[in-house]
Every structure is written in C-alpha cells, then in structure tokens.
Amino acid sequence: MDNEPTEPRNIVLKLRDGALKRISELYASYDALQYPIVFPYGTDGYTIHLVARTATGKDGQKLTQLQYYSYHIVVREGNHIRQMRRLFQQFLVDVYSKIEAERLGFIRREQKTLLADNYGNLRDILMASDGDPRNVGQRVVLPATYTGGPRWMHERQSDAMAYVRCMGRPDFFITMTTNPKWVEVQQNLLPGQEAHDRPDIIVRVFRQKHKKLMELLKKRAFGTMRAFLYTIEYQKRGLPHAHILIWVTPEDKVKPEKIDMVISAEIPDKEQDPELHMMVMAHMIHGPCGNLNQNSPCMKDRKCSKDFPKPFLQSTEQGNDSYPKYRRLKPEDGGYTGEIKMRQQGKRVVQVVTNQWVVPYNPFLLRQFNCHINVEICSSIKSIKYITMYVTKGTDQTVFELQ
Template sequence: MHKYTQDAMTYVKNYGRPDLFVTFTCNPTWEEIQEELLDGQNPSDRHDLLARVFRQKLIKLMNIITKSHVFRPARCWMYSIEWQKRGLPHAHILIWLKDKIKSDEIDSVISAELPDRQQDPRLFQIIVKNMIHGPCGSINPGSSCMKDGKCTKRYPRQLLHDTQTGEDGYPLYRRRSSEDGGFKAKIKVKIGNLIQAIEIDNEWVVPYCPLLSRIFQAHTNVEYCNSIESIKYICKYVNKGSDQAMFGFGKDGTSIDEVEQYQLGRYISSNEAVRRILDFSIHKRHPRVVHLTAHLENGQRVYFTEDNLHERIIELPKTTLTVFFYYTRKMNLPEHCCIVMFQNIILRMHQKSFQTSCSKNGCTWLSQHQSNKRAGSCLHCASK
C-alpha cells in the first residue's frame, strides 16, 4: 500500500493537488442485483453478483468522469476499493482535472442540499434514501458514528447561505435553512428498538453530484479538495489497505512471548474474497507510474529459462536504473546532477525527452512520441 501512496504523491508533484475526492458505495437494491436473486435470496447470499455488478457500475462511473468529462477533462485519476464490515464494497477515487475548479464554481458541481421535491421528485427520493447521514447527535445518541458524545463525521453541519472555503481541506458547502430557501424531508429512523419518523433539513445531507446520484442511485459522496495540507492525508487514506487485527494463542498462566505467539492478521470479508477469486482489480490509476529501479551494481533481478540461460549469464538484463545512467553519461550531465537531482532528472526525462519501455528482455528509453503518457517516480532508499 505504501507504493500506491507514493504513486499518488507522484501525481501531486507533477499535477498539483487533486480536485475531487469521490466515494462510491455499492447499493444492494440495484435492479441488476434484485432481478438475478432467486426466491428467498438476499443480496448478502450472492457475493458473486454484488462483485460483478459493482465492478460494472464502477467502470461506468470512471468512463463518465474520464471520457464523458462530466466535471471537465481529467488529467489523471486513481482509485482503491475497500469493504465495509457487512461486506459491501466502496471505492475511494481521486481525480485531477486539467482545469482546476474555482471556489465560485463549487456549487455548480457539488450540492449539499435537499433538492426541490416538486421540481425533481426522483432526485429527491434518491438523496433522501442514499445521501443522508444518521441522524445522530441528540436525536440518536446511540448511533455508530458517535464517540464521546460527538459525531466523528462532524454532523450536523452548519447551515450557510453561501459556500465558504474551509481550513481543513474541505469547503463549507452551501446549506440553506428553511427560512433561507432550503427544503426539509421526513425520514424513518431506528432509535433504540423503535422506528420513529423525524424531520431533517440540509444539516444532514452528505455532499453529492446531482448528475451522478441520478445515474447510479447509490451513495456517491463528492468532495472538493482545496487545501495542500489535506493532500497527504487523502492520498494515504485512499490507499490505507484492509483492516488488520492482532491475535494469538496460549494457555493461562504461561509466559507470553509476543514475538512468537502473536501474528498479524488481515480481515477479509466474503465479498472481498470473491472479488479476489474473480481477479477483479482493486487498485487502478492513470497514467501509469514508472518507478526507477533501485539496486546495487550487478544486483538486478534476473529472469531466465532453459533457452536463454547462457545469454543471461553473459549479459545481465537492462533496468531503468542502468539505462538511466547510460543516458546521463551520453548527455554529459555533471556527476553532482546525477546524485543531487536524481529524481528531478528522471521526471524531466519522462516529461520532455524519454520514456521507458520494459519487457522480458530488459528496459530501454524511447522518445516521447513513441510511448504513451506516463509519470516517473523514484522511491526513497535509505543509505544504510
């Protein structure tokens, strides 16, 4: 997962901060799922069906964002899929746009308000069903998001007439009160053992894109990223990986050797297991990030077969590192540039002059018109 985080930071270095942070969650009530269930089956009984439908929906979502330019042309993107404890998958998506969204354009892309029920009843029902947080707080203190008497997601949010730039990386979206032109809705909430009907307003709406919510009818949270301070947190959050737990075995009264008895385990739900069995991608990004191989002299990995064993013994395969050194000597770059500006040189070569092409026979550098667009990255290597 550290590698994927480094890839995200490579995008940040080349293209600046991401513009949008999207969370797309599987909806077990999708028609494609309900129509394929047998009599008496629930969606939780068909993890294979959930995995296949969610994959198709995610592909469609990315095509709408990157090819249909629903926001505007995308420069690069990456996503990572995770699973909730109950097994439903959700994708965290980071999007870099060619033209940055300005603060006065946020309301045209993202909404944090209930739509007008009279003008758009279908969107109203979708938002009320999928994009309402809780409610929690004093209304429902037993909600799972409550900790020490406060909501960990910071709901209910402040009602505002206009969108304001926040200090923590997210803006304060426009959430008008009923007196200011906002709308209200009645929903049913389970509080304790009772189901109660309560009235909510824009304080509880999760930010969304109206077009995406209308198309996918699922929880599709869209956030605007406007602070450099939040970039590293977001890049790490998107690639944080699966849940982990510590467990061990032993008898009462015996001495505990944590090194020997404890193992690091990973929680994998049934739905995640099915997706891995079907060999569906869990992480994806564009453009490709090419890492500069780091190894000692003559320390690169060698892959050989019975047919090319003699050839591999005579000549070691080329790597991006050895070919990089070859071209730096060919271009007569000063030695201190190769040491001090190692990463900057490789990125400049990727962007202006050369690209790498790797195969079973090794790596070579190609001129830019011979290769697709890529991003270069040099991972940190400790000196000792």
C-alpha cells in the same frame, strides 16, 4: 515472511476406530469432509495433480485452484452452491485462504528463483548478526507483484506521491458505495435470497458501475481529466466502495463562485423533482446522529466524528481544512426538509431532517448511479494519505483469548 504463520493448517480427522489423522488442505477429500452439504456424494475436490481439459483438445496443463473453484461457483443452471447463503460465504473464504496459501507456498519454495538473497535487507541482517548465518532465521521475501505484500504497498504509496509531485494537489474527491438494491443485483438473486447472500453478484455489479463512473469522468464530467487515482475497500458488512481522486486541467478547475453549480448539499424540492428528492433522502443523508441517535456508528466520545450536523450557510465558503463549506439554507430561508425512518428506543419513528444532515453530492452522478456517491472539491494533501492508508495499512487484526 514477517508476522505470518509458517506452518500449514492443522486439519485433523477422527477415524472410525478413534485414531487421529492429520491431512493437508490440498487433500482430495477435504472439500467433501468439510462441506458435506455442498458435496453430498463425497466428490473429490482439488488436488495438485488435476489437469485442465480444453475445448480445443490441448490438455496437459496443470489446473490451478483459482480455475477449479471459479468453475464451481460460476452462475449456471443446477449449481446449488450459490444457494447455501452463509455456508456459501464460508466456502468462499475457505477457498480464498487455500489459494493464498498455495501462492505463498510457491514463493517460499522458489526464493532462489526469485533472487531473494540479493535483497539488501537480508545483507543488513547478516551485518547485524556479525555475519554469522546461524543467527539468521529463514527470511521469505515477497515479490512486488504479490498483492498486499510490503513491497507492493510501498510501490502504491510511492506512485500516489508521484502524482502529487507531478500534478499538484487533486481537484475532486469522490466516494462511491454499493447499493444492494440496484436492479442489476435484485434481478440476479434466486428466490428467497437477499443481496448479502450473494457477494459474487454484488462485486460484479459494483465493478461494472465503477467502470461506468470512470468512463463518465474521462468524458469531461467535471472537465478534462489529467489523472485519476482510486482504491477499493470493503465495509464490515461486505459492501465494496471506492475512493477516487481526479486531477483536471487548470482551465477546468472549479472557481469558488461556481461550486454550487457542481456540488449540492441541500435537499431538493419534493414537488419539482420528486426523483432526485427520493435519491437524496435514501442515499445522501448522514445519520441522523448526536442527540437524535447516540448509538450511531459515527459517534465518538458523544460527538459525531464526521462533524454533523453541519451549520446553516447562506452561501458557499472556503473552509479552513481545504474543503469548502457548502450552502445549506434554513427552512425559514427557503431550504427544504425531508423525512426518513429511523429507530429510536426500539421503535420505528419518522424523523424530519434539514440541510444540516446532507452529504455533498453531484445531482448528475446521483441520478446516473442511484447510490451513495459523495463528491467534494478537494485541494488537500490529506486526501492522498486518506486513500493510500487503506492499501498500505495491512490487513485488520485482532487479539483474543479463549478460556
């Protein structure tokens, strides 16, 4: 497998007599040695010899690592692992790496069963090396079913391009981001816990919310949906969010004069609709950045990478980049303002913002999900590339040096 380590993890124990011993991550006592707080009694962890026990009495089937650790982190009374905060997150990452290492090890050992020798790229290498097998290293070919592999990524990219060839450009681009203050998340936290202490709860709640959103879209929220495409990624702070493209029937396409009935980029009146006003101020305000906050993450070369603040407009116009320029009224022309709290020079201040800072949204969906849910009219092929970029670019990597 290209650009991946082929050696097992270098786990070394220092014995009481001073001697060193190298062990595998599948060693029965690895979990107890690595996490003595989680396993205070030195209980053996996972080994490849564990056998599953079922309620029906059908024993004898090998227990996988995924099944074993899923049992240990499941929500039940007396399970103290979920109360370990950052150690719990480290434990999850360690477990995930062990599971993936076992899967990759199986693929590496079963290359003949997976018919890897029949792939054309291996024959190309043999031809490039004058047909001498001694000049070729051991190449491991990942099957298309392995999530994140090169062939898996190529299939996802090809599927997305097939949508465009068959149905043309998409009609709506929707972005849905997790709200850690969702009631479903807060109600399931243990005393003293914050949302970031329980990534398992966050992803489960987000999954249910995302399924509900897709059900609403299929039930003609924006018309009869012909097809949809989405990808889910994670922010650096761990919150998942989804990018969704949908295609609707030609008769349901939004005409320019009706865009304002579907999408708004303005702050609602606080007196007439206080609930929607609160949600817009909490979830749909960008920044502020620029002169108000040069340290905002969106700032690149002292300029907002998202082109905020947007210009005021009396009516919605079709933009040059296939995205409309939505109506944003000035305060003196009837537009409303709102207040947000932000930090400036180490102090907490209240900043008044106008419609220039509003991210386009659909009022119905914003009420339904109470989170950042950006909805835009889309007719550009760039949106397909934007979505598939996240699932085909590979994992994030960094280069560092220790001295």
